[in-house]
Amino acid sequence: MSIGQSIPRVDAWEKVSGRAKYTDDLVDRNALIGKILHSTIANGLVTKIDTTEAEKIKGVVKIITCFDVPDICFPTAGHPWSTDPVHQDPMDRKLLNQRVRLYGDDIAAVIAEDEVAASRALRVIKVEYEEYPILLTPEDSMKEGAKLIHEGFPNNVLKHSTVEDGNFEEAIKETGLIKFEGTFVTPIVQHCHIETVTSWAYMENGRIVIVASTQIPHIIRRIVGQALGIPWGNVRIIKPYIGGGFGNKQDSLYEPLNAYMTTQVGGRLVKLELSREEVFFGTRVRHGEKIHLETWVRPNGRLVARSYTAYSTQGAYGSHGHGIAAKGTNVFRQLYQDEKARKVDISTVYTNTAAAGAMRGYGTPQAVFAVESHMEDIARQLKLDPLEFRFLNVMPVGFTDPFTKNVNWFDSFHQCVEKGKAYIHWDEKRKLYQNQSGLQRRGVGMALFWYNTAVWPISIEVSSCRMVLNQDGSVQVQVGETEIGQGADTAFTQMAADTLGIPWQNVHVISTQDTDITPFGTGAYGSRQTYVGGAAINKVALLLKEKILRCASEYTRMPVSNLDIIDGNIVLTTNDNQILCPLAELATETLYHVDHAEHLTAESTAQVKTNAFSFGCSFAEVEVDIPLGKIKLLDLVNVHDCGRLINPRLAEGQVHGGMSMAIGFGMYEQLLYDPKTGRLLNDNLLDYKLPTMLDHPHLEAQFVENYEPTNAYGTKALGEPPTVPGAAAIRNAVLHATGVGINKIPMTPHILFEEFKKAGLL
């Protein structure tokens, strides 16, 4: 069995040696170059575009403006399509927009023979605008009389929703309850994948082919079809290796425009590669949220009733929209169980900032930051042990989500917390750091998190797979689910190998998706791939194995019931697994059989109608320099129950990456907009402060392995959860060290200075 072993990544050698080909490595050098003209106002209307001078520039092939593109509004969110309009994503943008909604909106595009001509042309295109006041926050946008960013959305609210479990107003009437309130603010951050948004497109036999750095090739096909108003089968998306996505590439970004560009130059190849700046200001970001929590609790710490009110900054376009705020509310509603009631009131609000979309964690980092900070504050004020307080209220074993039917099978929270406590020396340090008074103080803090795997029943969860047997007994595996750097291909390799009974070295996962031939799967998001893709791999491997054993039965003259495949051999199970022949021999005989030659392949679709909770925690230790307003992160541990580990070393890698994002989210990163112009001020990796290696302590990843019963391989979400609890754990460690709870992240010196001053520490 290879599952559970840390086999090397199947793409390690290619990637380490620099030989793996990414989108831009594959483009023909004679490609035309597409470049986009971005608006220089944040809210308004393009009234005129004069391309006269630009068209005179040698090498300019074609200029397209917002007045030329199809009058079609399309969605960009990378969700599976739904034929039910209620489940469809907002369709609120065109390929190029006359109605400008952010500084940097796409208003025209140049196609030229080379980069220089394209850039020169951009500089001489003259644009006239009608300008409107800039709305940078939900507060601005919702103000009485604010200009509507999109027609049909009063007060600029993309969506508002409420949920009430039990009767909140009744519940808080209980005598003796203590009320707590807190408001928590999280920043707009960007994914900062290494490979910028890149694609190239051309036409072949009247169809559009797009090679793109995307997490979701099959979804992009559909969206391009919608955006151009052409049959979806006329679009072909090819996804090579990709240099990160983290959810930004779970959106259709510039593939539709790139597709349109090639149609405007007779199908010639056009490359459209964004600069880092364009990625920052013009692609997707994490929703900034402002979350207000109100909690009614008994003095013994039992939660009775809570409310959660949030405003989510959507930015200029709908993208994933309200889904992010909504997923966050599940953290609130399920991580802890109120005895009587809880209610939710959330609004997702259009603003003149970058469109917010999917980003690793999908609303849960924001919600966990709020909920776990707030829980820590309550425990502190009630003088309860923060862990005991949490365990008094945490989702119990056996809890069943009434909507998804998802069951909490295990006592993961206790198991994870025990490991985290042991690693960080919780009990000792909680005591040790209790009464500090110097200018440098240490503290430990922690946070639990809630996450659930995949997206059923909000959307369909479907994955198809095809396997092809070679003459040497090796197998190709094709899935629509994408390797985006996380190691999916390696996990798939291990799954296929184990179910087929062959060495993992004999499994060749086809890493490139090509929507013309790759079985349909929706791609990388929702931490769904090992869970849902695994179901498809299991189903198809069993189908292929059944075919192989049927042929083996003919070849060996033994009944199928007495045969199995072990380590690449056909064995007789009734004779102590005696080897009858290598699979290679059988495969060759079968393929070239004079009487019944057959190429053994199998293909099917698996639909998954379950999901699985994936829980865990972070524990952090910090040293705070009060006068400097500086947090030094001394130690950070994440403990995850993601079911059985398919590949421990890769799992560890996933966790490390997520922890790093949590550090950035909590301590360093935020997009800053100029309030006068609406222009993004820090649209590059110099001014946008990603944590570097120097800002990282040792990142410890530990696991609790409860075999997930709803999955063939016992696995569940690990892709996103590692990003979720870190910020709150660090914040709570700072609270432990200083007594000051920082409710706004990132916890930069600027914020800390103010808060410490307010608290009288300075």
Next chain:
Amino acid sequence: MSIGQSIPRVDAWEKVSGRAKYTDDLVDRNALIGKILHSTIANGLVTKIDTTEAEKIKGVVKIITCFDVPDICFPTAGHPWSTDPVHQDPMDRKLLNQRVRLYGDDIAAVIAEDEVAASRALRVIKVEYEEYPILLTPEDSMKEGAKLIHEGFPNNVLKHSTVEDGNFEEAIKETGLIKFEGTFVTPIVQHCHIETVTSWAYMENGRIVIVASTQIPHIIRRIVGQALGIPWGNVRIIKPYIGGGFGNKQDSLYEPLNAYMTTQVGGRLVKLELSREEVFFGTRVRHGEKIHLETWVRPNGRLVARSYTAYSTQGAYGSHGHGIAAKGTNVFRQLYQDEKARKVDISTVYTNTAAAGAMRGYGTPQAVFAVESHMEDIARQLKLDPLEFRFLNVMPVGFTDPFTKNVNWFDSFHQCVEKGKAYIHWDEKRKLYQNQSGLQRRGVGMALFWYNTAVWPISIEVSSCRMVLNQDGSVQVQVGETEIGQGADTAFTQMAADTLGIPWQNVHVISTQDTDITPFGTGAYGSRQTYVGGAAINKVALLLKEKILRCASEYTRMPVSNLDIIDGNIVLTTNDNQILCPLAELATETLYHVDHAEHLTAESTAQVKTNAFSFGCSFAEVEVDIPLGKIKLLDLVNVHDCGRLINPRLAEGQVHGGMSMAIGFGMYEQLLYDPKTGRLLNDNLLDYKLPTMLDHPHLEAQFVENYEPTNAYGTKALGEPPTVPGAAAIRNAVLHATGVGINKIPMTPHILFEEFKKAGLL
């Protein structure tokens, strides 16, 4: 229905616009360049190779010699593998050969950073040889004491075989029989595909990927595995568009060496592109044959007994070997039926010339030239009408091949000949040209041909197909059978469309084969693809249709029995084909179905255990300038019964191309070797006289369409047959014009001058 319509080629636009990508268009410009060092002797042994100077050249990365390569002899012929050693092809060459067997044999190779460095290195490698006498013809090679070109083949005979039907010696004892003899010599010719032999190879995840201009990607995979001694699944072949093959690329040419090259530079990309000269002297050629016919006939023209003795020039390596001579004997044995007996004695003989392999017609152009020239001579001498004489003896309707069980269902010969006669005005011109005496004389001649489709039961005939339904009701089709310029993809499109019941525009054939993912099919040869590939397409289209109708039944609540797909709509057959919904709607609903989402695809292997005779004729009209020794071809018509025409215009194109090759074969082309050195003298398109447009009359292609009962689409071989009868028809027209039968082709002025002189015309 699209079958029977001349829809445009599906790849027409790409190819006409110059946008279609061929192997060399796709290579990365940073590829290392491989070049081969060829021997400068024709027969001998490399005793030493000194690469010292070459290795000093800047840019040289690696030099490999015949002393370095694996000690593995491998086959090159592009046949399906057989696990039965008796049916395997000769394994008689290594990647590089110390034992030199032709002038230009591969003895070393250079891998360098660029072309210049590689070429410079080749020039300074010093080679020492031990030389043996040169053997350029079967006569030379079979001489007592001749040096063996390959050990284990006495007299240099690769294979010798005899067949006797009836008792020849008894049969010729019949009194009153007239004996005729004739010896016919055909040239060694080359395929002259526009795209030279080109490939590039690199390693990915420890496996070898080769992008190659080949007709037979799945077979190349197997051969590369054999040649390098590695599991076949570790090899991946990708075939882009290809610029012609005609059988030369039905051999493994340099893919194995290219694969080995990349393994010697750590998996770096190495391109190996042959020059035109290398293609001429070092790839495959058509077997030159010397055929002696002896015929015993009654005065009334009834054939009683015949014998056929042939020597086939194999060249330096085995390649397709004896199969070519053997296929030729089927022309002799089946086209005409002797009343009592016939016998065959054929030898395929190694020589120090280019290895002969598959070439369009596969031995039948040689045999038909001999048989149809000889039949014409007999008719003339017996003063019988040549057509009546032929029809007295031709294979009768209902004839069943005792070996293949192949049945002659139709009276194709009469039907074809009637059309040919009418076109060429046979009866008038036979009379008109009867008594000419000038220096310019005209004549008409004709020839029948025999061909049978595909290769069963000599080899397996198997084709696999996969179809993938898109949301818009369009379909991708993948087959292992290759588009090599002949229009296969278009024919497949029409077949799939008709069986599925969708417009042909909605069928997208994946033209690129990739052995990792393309269903197994053996490729383009034996005029098998419409016949065998068609079987797979039919089988899989029906499978997919069954799945679609099952879903349609759920969606429309009508029983499958009452549903059909017509013109891309689900219709109710019991209600006058009332449209229930577009297939697009059903496909979309099915793919995204909340309860049972499914990506509808289908895949299967079709094994074909039949084949089909594909008959026809050529009629030619010539004007011979006796003193100039020059034939002017005035008119040429081919009439084919290839079953139902899938695409009449493409069929016509196939025939035109074949007729052109027949003209070259009969009148212009031959490889000429220097008897002193064994060096090929005319290894380029200037000195090798391909007929040009100026040498072509109007080429008339006509058809008789008898629906082939063994095929789902009523089709059978058309790829190769057009090359077969032309040379004999022209030769017989010259005979009609001049009274001189030319038994050696090409009928160049040099030959004609001698023959006319001998006949007293000069």
